[in-house]
Amino acid sequence: MVNTIFGGFETTQSLEEVVRYTSSRIAIIKVGNTYIYSPMIRHNLQSKWVFNEHATQDYNLEPNAAEKMLIIEKDEQEVLFVSCTLQGNVTMKTYTMWV
Numbered sequence: 001m002v003n004t005i006f007g008g009f010e011t012t013q014s015l016e017e018v019v020r021y022t023s024s025r026i027a028i029i030k031v032g033n034t035y036i037y038s039p040m041i042r043h044n045l046q047s048k049w050v051f052n053e054h055a056t057q058d059y060n061l062e063p064n065a066a067e068k069m070l071i072i073e074k075d076e077q078e079v080l081f082v083s084c085t086l087q088g089n090v091t092m093k094t095y096t097m098w099v
Contacts, residue, residue, distance in 0.1 A: 003090040008071075008083025015080055018072055028072065031056045037070040045089065064089045 028035045039055030044064040066088030
């Protein structure tokens with residue numbers, strides 16, 4: 001089961017401005033043209049959330065795993081979007097613990 005839950009917002013601020021402001025408060029990671037924060041993974045419903053060391057790589061999520069992170073990126077129309085994602089084996093309990 002793969003579910004994806006995300007929320008976020010668009011901004012008219014430049015990528016550089018958002019990155020400068022955000023990185024002065026939290027440790028974001030640059031991955032290509034995208035910035036991420038707190039990439040976490042849970043390998044199954046019983047395991048705890050841990051840092052996802054593979055978040056900067058192209059990989060397939062394990063069938064029972066879930067991952068979450070904050071993402072700062074431009075879309076195809078060059079609109080800057082800041083979002084939080086939760087995807088993978090997501091239950092209502094996982095979701096309510098996330099928000």
